[in-house]
Amino acid sequence: SIVVEDDRTGLSITTLKRAIADNLFYNQGKFPTIASKNDYYLALAYTVRDRLVHHWLNTVQTYLKQEVKVVCYLSAEFLMGPHLNNNLINLGIESRIRQAVEELGLDFQELVDQEEEPGLGNGGLGRLAACYLDSMATLEIPAIGYGIRYEFGIFDQEIRDGWQVEITDKWLQYGNPWEIARPEYSVQVNLGGHTETYVDRDGNYRVRWLPDRVIKGIPYDTPIVGYQVNTANTLRLWKAEAIESFNFQTFNIGNYYGAVNEKIYSENITKVLYPNDEQLQGKQLRLEQQYFFVSCSLQDMIRLHLSTGNSLDTFDGKFAIQLNDTHPAIAIAELMRLLIDERFMDWEQAWSITEKSFGYTNHTLLPEALEKWSLELFNRLLPRHLEIIYEINRRFLDRVRIKYPQDNDKLARLSLIDETGARYVRMAHLACVGSHAINGVAELHTHLLQQTVLKDFYQLFPEKFSNKTNGVTPRRWMVLSNPRLTKLICSKIGDSWIKNLDELRKLEQFVDDSAFCQQWQQIKQEVKQDLAIRIRQRTGIIVNPNSLFDIQAKRIHEYKRQHLNALHIITLYNCLKQNPNLDVIPRTFIFGGKAAPGYWMAKLMIKLINSVGEIVNQDPDICDRMKVVFFPDYNVTNAQPIYPAADLSEQISTAGKEASGTGNMKFSLNGALTIGTLDGANVEIREEVGAENFFLFGLTAAEVQQLKTKGYNPRDYYNSNPQLKAAIDLINSGFFSHGDTELFKPLTESLLNYDPYLLFADYQSYIDCQKKVSQAFRDRANWTKMSILNVARMGKFSSDRAIKEYCRDIWNVAPVPIELED
Numbered sequence: 001s002i003v004v005e006d007d008r009t010g011l012s013i014t015t016l017k018r019a020i021a022d023n024l025f026y027n028q029g030k031f032p033t034i035a036s037k038n039d040y041y042l043a044l045a046y047t048v049r050d051r052l053v054h055h056w057l058n059t060v061q062t063y064l065k066q067e068v069k070v071v072c073y074l075s076a077e078f079l080m081g082p083h084l085n086n087n088l089i090n091l092g093i094e095s096r097i098r099q100a101v102e103e104l105g106l107d108f109q110e111l112v113d114q115e116e117e118p119g120l121g122n123g124g125l126g127r128l129a130a131c132y133l134d135s136m137a138t139l140e141i142p143a144i145g146y147g148i149r150y151e152f153g154i155f156d157q158e159i160r161d162g163w164q165v166e167i168t169d170k171w172l173q174y175g176n177p178w179e180i181a182r183p184e185y186s187v188q189v190n191l192g193g194h195t196e197t198y199v200d201r202d203g204n205y206r207v208r209w210l211p212d213r214v215i216k217g218i219p220y221d222t223p224i225v226g227y228q229v230n231t232a233n234t235l236r237l238w239k240a241e242a243i244e245s246f247n248f249q250t251f252n253i254g255n256y257y258g259a260v261n262e263k264i265y266s267e268n269i270t271k272v273l274y275p276n277d278e279q280l281q282g283k284q285l286r287l288e289q290q291y292f293f294v295s296c297s298l299q300d301m302i303r304l305h306l307s308t309g310n311s312l313d314t315f316d317g318k319f320a321i322q323l324n325d326t327h328p329a330i331a332i333a334e335l336m337r338l339l340i341d342e343r344f345m346d347w348e349q350a351w352s353i354t355e356k357s358f359g360y361t362n363h364t365l366l367p368e369a370l371e372k373w374s375l376e377l378f379n380r381l382l383p384r385h386l387e388i389i390y391e392i393n394r395r396f397l398d399r400v401r402i403k404y405p406q407d408n409d410k411l412a413r414l415s416l417i418d419e420t421g422a423r424y425v426r427m428a429h430l431a432c433v434g435s436h437a438i439n440g441v442a443e444l445h446t447h448l449l450q451q452t453v454l455k456d457f458y459q460l461f462p463e464k465f466s467n468k469t470n471g472v473t474p475r476r477w478m479v480l481s482n483p484r485l486t487k488l489i490c491s492k493i494g495d496s497w498i499k500n501l502d503e504l505r506k507l508e509q510f511v512d513d514s515a516f517c518q519q520w521q522q523i524k525q526e527v528k529q530d531l532a533i534r535i536r537q538r539t540g541i542i543v544n545p546n547s548l549f550d551i552q553a554k555r556i557h558e559y560k561r562q563h564l565n566a567l568h569i570i571t572l573y574n575c576l577k578q579n580p581n582l583d584v585i586p587r588t589f590i591f592g593g594k595a596a597p598g599y600w601m602a603k604l605m606i607k608l609i610n611s612v613g614e615i616v617n618q619d620p621d622i623c624d625r626m627k628v629v630f631f632p633d634y635n636v637t638n639a640q641p642i643y644p645a646a647d648l649s650e651q652i653s654t655a656g657k658e659a660s661g662t663g664n665m666k667f668s669l670n671g672a673l674t675i676g677t678l679d680g681a682n683v684e685i686r687e688e689v690g691a692e693n694f695f696l697f698g699l700t701a702a703e704v705q706q707l708k709t710k711g712y713n714p715r716d717y718y719n720s721n722p723q724l725k726a727a728i729d730l731i732n733s734g735f736f737s738h739g740d741t742e743l744f745k746p747l748t749e750s751l752l753n754y755d756p757y758l759l760f761a762d763y764q765s766y767i768d769c770q771k772k773v774s775q776a777f778r779d780r781a782n783w784t785k786m787s788i789l790n791v792a793r794m795g796k797f798s799s800d801r802a803i804k805e806y807c808r809d810i811w812n813v814a815p816v817p818i819e820l821e822d
């Protein structure tokens, strides 16, 4: 029989081949003979996009028609990673596409590798937003991700002479096939100027804002396809541009270049992502970015809401707005302004709607990471918002005063304005007061939040607080990144675990099945071989795939303690030098991660790791027993083959400092065992996989607190621990730095004199625990068993579970299945 398939939607191999050729010719404007790899990638990407457009448009139409409640996830970062492969998996068309591409005589992987990943995030927080979008689409939850379309995402990292070098991330330079600009939904955003009061026709006092800058926000939409469902939600990112009319005045008096300059200034707002672990205080452009995307997004919600004929009275019933940290917290003042100044609602009603609409997720306890903006800057940029914040604060403190009469310290601690020195707006306080729900991202973190940074708020409104332990999407972090293990698991327990990760428990019945264990170990071996090849390509270092792959991959930060890992490496090296015939388990130490460009200590940590590697890797006494690798440019693309190759996952932050961690989940889900402290989600991972399948070391958060209170002297540990002393002394001797005894002094001196993250206090416990790891790895059969049990018990850490909890406890939203018409 004859089947006529539409070249835009058909899925037969013949149609797919024709569609790719068609897109190459008509979209790329190339004959096959002169087409580049990237041309072919783009032709393929458009072919895949064509096949999801009907999902996407039907989803949007269904939400509008049924007037459903929509989750609006406000985040300054979305670390999406490459789209092509993910879309293929979620659409379930990977094998057909692969076949079509191969029949065209092309290398599928080579085309996939062409995609520049959208690195619009720093690390955990941005990647969490991406996992949550995947889960919301898969669970058929109506959702829009709102954020910033940075022209330059997180910098690319190169390592030169052991140092990090930052390279501009020009991810858009060859075009982005996954986005569609929607200039017809552009909005205007005001900045600067002043406010004035006026009396309206009914005799009411009103305020208007007379800004001195107006910027246009243009939305760019990217579809977010759910796994094996018809839902395709939207990620809507805003780009800043100049409005044409604003500087007509300048234009007319002949200052053409002045007007063009204005345009350049306006477009600066969405130019570049800030590294979030750098001091951001006082960075005006950062506050402009935050306000810009928040105002665009809220105006967009109001437009959507009114377009279906609704009144703003019902706004909170139709939108659940989640604040991903305090970066978008200005939304609370902005929604108030939009409702009161622009829609003439009264304060009480506007406040009631605002409170019911917002939820706030906190992602860090580090005091230096809590956002605050000086009143001077705030007033200069957002004069009306400052007035609104003062009014929110006045009403809030009045309530506090009634509850705690004559407790001025309490009032000062709770105030939205920090007046302890120079005055600041405290964004976390604004978020707490303006939201009906506040959550931390792991049980320990939520507990510490309630006992420390948000203690007074917890006492005031305990009912607002809850925990939502983070999760990761098994689609990207297992199915896509570890196809071999996915296939093995599916062969045993089917594939429903991909949507219901708790079903991984069924793997427990196979831990004593020796054939299965053999296969499991075999796969780990193959994946390690693949990574070994990549390591050789990227660094020139040859590693032994039979060695224990010990991996720490995450942003470089003192609290994450990559330098503690380095101290272990140096200690092991010293042991081998003293005792050359020592029978040790060969290890490959692999690091990956970027340091914020202005964070000198983190950059020095990278240099230290590379310097130690340089010595260890070429020392003939060490032979094949130790290798140290710094894998450059750790990002989503590079992370995908790293997690599956780990035997050991390093999660060694100082207890109480890592809010949750999500890399810890990705490693364990892929069969790595964890060496870790009782920090963040490590605590819950250990609970789930069982203490006997987890390598625990170090002080607890409470012990850290006690030790600091009592007075911590790192030098005592140095003086009384010969191994530790030897490691530090070796660094200071210039042994790893071509005789330069000064290079690492800032690092060693900081440890000896302050050691704010208690490396020395945890050192011995870590070294002892690493010995146990090595011992355990000798018994490969048992190690494999532990690996299988880790995977089998990771169900809790699916982002699907996390999203279901947000839906139930915070958002009050339900799934909306999408039917495909036409």
Ligand code: 26V
Pocket (backbone or CB within 6 Å): 123, 124, 125, 126, 128, 276, 277, 278, 279, 280, 325, 363, 364, 366, 368, 369, 441, 470, 658, 659, 660, 661, 662, 680
């Ligand atoms: C910001 C700053 C700014 C000032 C200097 C120090 C510093 C350190 C960290 C940060 C990041 C704060 C927000 C953040 O990215 N938190 C991460 O969120 C992840 C998702 O919930 C979580 O897994 C990580 O543990 C947490 O660090």
